[in-house]
Amino acid sequence: MADSAMTRLMLRVERIPICGCWIFAFADDGRGYGRIWIHGCVMRAHRASWLLHRGAIPQGADVLHHCDVPACVNPDHLFLGDKTANMRDMARKHRQVFQAHPEKIKRGEACFHAKLSENAVREIIVRTRYGHTGADLARDFGVSQSTISAILHGRIWRHISRTFLPAANDDAAIVAAGGQS
Numbered sequence: 001m002a003d004s005a006m007t008r009l010m011l012r013v014e015r016i017p018i019c020g021c022w023i024f025a026f027a028d029d030g031r032g033y034g035r036i037w038i039h040g041c042v043m044r045a046h047r048a049s050w051l052l053h054r055g056a057i058p059q060g061a062d063v064l065h066h067c068d069v070p071a072c073v074n075p076d077h078l079f080l081g082d083k084t085a086n087m088r089d090m091a092r093k094h095r096q097v098f099q100a101h102p103e104k105i106k107r108g109e110a111c112f113h114a115k116l117s118e119n120a121v122r123e124i125i126v127r128t129r130y131g132h133t134g135a136d137l138a139r140d141f142g143v144s145q146s147t148i149s150a151i152l153h154g155r156i157w158r159h160i161s162r163t164f165l166p167a168a169n170d171d172a173a174i175v176a177a178g179g180q181s
């Protein structure tokens, strides 16, 4: 039973190498949290992930994100806290430590520096307009083609505008990048 729930969770995860987040990009509850059926009820995907990877969630506890990405279900990015102000404060400090010491993050120093990954997403969007294929972009950014597709279709990184025009500097960067490959 637990195995099939684990499979259903993991089959729906996009792993983002640049930040280490595992994005559960399906069945968004409208606030950015994924939803999944598990043990006969609908549950937020990150709570399900904690349950499956780490075990029981104590009564009254919340599963919180180090990475501030609601759709992320990577158990390494999750921690338990409770709903009191005290614990919220602790959660904030916890997150600050996490951001101040990127060496503690297992994969990718860019993990929680949103600008880097936002820039990468913008570059991906711009480069598709210059004829770069999903396969090219997947190789260059070290992600799967389905991740590129998810970006281009707005299933992840929805807050990045798809309509912006590249600045002159971006054009130069693209030409330079194209020249190298």
Ligand SMILES: [Zn+2]
Residues within 6 Å of the ligand: 020, 021, 022, 067, 068, 069, 072, 073, 074, 077
């Ligand atoms: Zn994460």
